[in-house]
Amino acid sequence: xxxxxxxxxxxxxxxxxxxxxxxxxxxxxxxxxxxxxxxxxxxxxxxxxxxxxxxxxxxxxxxxxxxxxxxxxxxxxxxxxxxxxxxxxxxxxxxxxxxxxxxxxxxxxxxxxxxxxxxxxxxxxxxxxxxxxxxxxxxxxxxxxxxxxxxxxxxxxxxxxxxxxxxxxxxxxxxxxxxxxxxxxxxxxxxxxxxxxxxxxxxxxxxxxxxxxxxxxxxxxxxxxxxxxxx
Numbered sequence: 324x325x326x327x328x329x330x331x332x333x334x335x336x337x338x339x340x341x342x343x344x345x346x347x348x349x350x351x352x353x354x355x356x357x358x359x360x361x362x363x364x365x366x367x368x369x370x371x372x373x374x375x376x377x378x379x380x381x382x383x384x385x386x387x388x389x390x391x392x393x394x395x396x397x398x399x400x401x402x403x404x405x406x407x408x409x410x411x412x413x414x415x416x417x418x419x420x421x422x423x424x425x426x427x428x429x430x431x432x433x434x435x436x437x438x439x440x441x442x443x444x445x446x447x448x449x450x451x452x453x454x455x456x457x458x459x460x461x462x463x464x465x466x467x468x469x470x471x472x473x474x475x476x477x478x479x480x481x482x483x484x485x486x487x488x489x490x491x492x493x494x495x496x497x498x499x500x501x502x503x504x505x506x507x508x509x510x511x512x513x514x515x516x517x518x519x520x521x522x523x524x525x526x527x528x529x530x531x532x533x534x535x536x537x538x539x540x541x542x543x544x545x546x547x548x549x550x551x552x553x554x
Contacts, residue, residue, distance in 0.1 A: 334520045340511050344521075347507025348528065354424045354496060354503065355489045361429025362489075363482065366436025369393070371466065373437070374444045378452070379462070389437070396434035402495045404431055409499035420501040424493065432489055436482065443478035444470060476547065483540045490532055504528060 335341040369389045376386035396404070405427040413423055447470050455465030497506035508525035512518050 330517060330520045333515050334511050334517060334524070338514075340514065343502070343507035343510045344504060344524065344528070345507075347502050347504040350421055350496070350502060351490065351493050351504045354421060354428060354493050354501070355486065357425045358428035358432055358489055358493075359482075359486050361425065362432025362436045362485065365429065365433035367440050367471075369433065369437035370440035370444060373441055375462075377445070393434045393437060396431055401428065401431045401492060402498050405495065405499045420496070420499050423499055424496045424501050424503075427499075428489060428493060428496075431492075432485060436485060439478050439481045439485065440474065443474035443481075446477055447473050479547065480540055480544045483536070483543060487533055487536045487540070490536070491529060494529070 335344075369392070372382050372385045372389050376382050405424065408423050408427045409420070418426075451469055451473065452462075452465055455469045456462070460468065493503055494505040496503040497509065502510070504525055508521040511521040515521070
């Protein structure tokens with residue numbers, strides 16, 4: 324027990340080393356939050372293009388571009404995508420590592436979110452579209468006011484799970500000079516030469532975050548099912 328206390332003091336208390344973890348956690352959450360927003364916006368746009376093509380055979384060129392985009396993003400490691408953004412595209416260093424990580428993880432997430440949204444849009448009964456058109460609504464307005472709200476409710480738990488996945492995926496942000504939670508633990512390890520303690524603490528923080536948000540998703544799913552029964 325004494326050894327554990329001494330290890331915690333060395334890795335956390337001495338020289339305020341816990342601040343590496345605090346600052347890293349802050350960057351991790353900032354990256355995750357804004358990357359999720361970017362992923363949802365881009366993913367919805369891609370899903371609408373692909374769904375429109377599936378339903379009307381319009382937007383053929385845009386649909387082909389979206390398919391290539393999804394294939395490339397989902398077929399390559401996110402860490403490689405980050406490194407391309409950091410070392411090749413933003414070579415002038417006008418953007419911070421955190422900003423590049425937000426863009427990189429947002430782009431990566433959008434490819435997965437697009438398929439989530441697309442499955443949600445395709446799950447809505449075709450009669451809903453026909454009903455909207457019979458009321459005089461255009462295809463776009465039917466999507467906006469009838470289809471998308473229903474689809475969003477269907478995919479909301481999956482979007483929340485994507486947020487949880489992103490939290491853990493950001494652990495590779497250190498490759499582009501970002502002091503995230505993992506990098507914070509690695510900095511402590513380099514100061515104390517104690518690998519076990521900081522790495523276990525970092526793992527524990529990730530586990531705690533995952534459990535907290537997973538609990539939220541479960542409550543959300545229960546709430547949505549309850550609303551469906553009441554409806």
